Amino acid sequence: MDSLSQIILGAAVGEAVLGRKVGNRAMLWGGICGTLPDLDVFANAVTDPMSALAYHRAFTHSLPFALLAAPLVGLAIHRFYGGREGPVKGWPVFAALLAAFYALLTAGSLLMPIEVYNIPVVTLVITAVFAGIFLVVGGLRWLRGFPDVMANASWKGWSWLAFAAIVTHPLLDCFTAYGTQFFQPFLASRVAWNTISVADPLYTIPFLILLVWARTRVQGTGARRKLNTAGLILSCGYLLLTTVNYFNVDSVMEHTLNERGINATEHVISPSILNNVLWSGTARTEGDVYYFSQYSLFDRYRNFEPFIRIAGNHDLVAPYLEDRDMRILRWFTKDYYGVIPSDVAGKVQVNDLRYGLIADDPADPNSYIFSWQVDTTSRPVRVVQESAGPREGVKPGELLGRLWGRLKGI
Structure with missing residues (x-):
């Protein structure tokens, strides 16, 4: 779906996973991880049109990518806020994580059964953009000043947040007609359930209102949790409604075709x-x-x-x-x-x-x-x-x- 919907979903999922422990940072990184798969659009700038078409909603939108990238992203966020868990000490950890992320992205993309040109360049651009996001967030932290105590979670906690926010992105895309290559690099077929448009205000706007409302509540309070949960339930309920509509309309289509011969x-x-x-x-x-x-x-x-x-x-x-x-x-x-x-x-x-x-x-x-x-x-x-x-x-x-x-x- 559209990027705004994916950011909202990622932020709400992040809040549900770690909101009680790290506060607004859960929404921030949930939203970032929720839009991470769509960085594949940068393929348009460095490869041919058909490669970009085949690469969009491919490996970055797959279950294997979510499973393998989540620990890398989780460790990066954990260390970003001063955590000490995981291998490699000090600032070199970020260079090692970027190299691992690039290697994962490149290997998975090269294994795709559809021929895509300039994959090493494509994945390098995506990795650079993702690194740039960390630099921007770090720059904003520097401008606002560094607090004495920064809310943090364990490497495992941040990894769960990253996985949940990343994997729900392609799952939401599966409901659209465009679909997503959820099982790349093992299968080339797209999962497309055709129940919702790629942009639907009735899905996005109520979800956004409840998320912003939850953001105004105090960290860890019941009101914040209930508002965020309400947004997730309402969005899932709307997807269920679109599924009911799909089967209803499909029966109308079959009836009309038969009636017209x-x-x-x-x-x-x-x-x-x-x-x-x-x-x-x-x-x-x-x-x-x-x-x-x-x-x-x-x-x-x-x-x-x-x-x-x-x-x-x-x-x-x-x-x-x-x-x-x-x-x-x-x-x-x-x-x-x-x-x-x-x-x-x-x-x-x-x-x-x-x-x-x-x-x-x-x-x-x-x-x-x-x-x-x-x-x-x-x-x-x-x-x-x-x-x-x-x-x-x-x-x-x-x-x-x-x-x-x-x-x-x-």
Whole structure:
């Protein structure tokens, strides 16, 4: 999900694990550890688009990473506040921990079954950014002055906090349509339960209010603990509600397909952005033909309306399916992709059809949320441009208006 939601979840988990012992530091480091997996976005700056696509929500979002990184991060925080547990004495411990973190991140990333370029550089950048976070927190401590006694926990305590905050990040991502590669480096498949949008205010805002309210209460008090627990319970309850919605909407999709006589080999549904009321559905049929439609919980009838036929045009890329960039695109889209010829000779646009259309014309290149320009003039073919969100000539205000109008129901 979005970074703010992950920071809030990490901070709340940190408070639940160590709040009674270390106070606000539990929220601080819970929030930092909660956003640590998303440092993989820095791959965009040092590698090619397809490597960055494959690397996002990969090893840093996996269970093995959470298990192995937590002791390193926990020891670093413990020593940061003056603790003496663990190997290596004095300040050299931080250099040793950074080296161990870099080695872990690099080894796990190199073992990934998807081919990612420049992994040593990618992991070096992530490690440097994480080290920079410690420097920033240390700088703020220096500016505010060092107290005589600093709240600290054991290496084990901080490690539990780090693990809980790191692992809940990919678990939350599993509920989204984008999903996460939770079992990297052993499996390339993404876990995606498709129950919640990547940004949902009804999940984030109440959770944030309760966390800030808890932050104002005195460390270790029952009121602080209850408010933080209430935030965690409310957020989990909302995820449960989205799961119920998913199974409800999925039954509507199956009923509509049968009613319309669409012989779908499979289908995918997911909530539209910023809500859990309006859902999109894409069905795949034989002969690379897809059907896209939407359903709002406020619709009068339990049907997806209207259905738009989308030609896959897979024949345009058939000779290149085993080229590395196309293999990654097929893996990422789970073969829910359509191809449109480009105005530029030798190039085609590959569109992710899982998220449907943002306009009514499937032949319009601007109708798709995620798309890639693929250059077929060289072998192997390569992605030369990645696009996400509204394109040129598409006004965000109009898109939100269309979203709101359909969300209110038919």
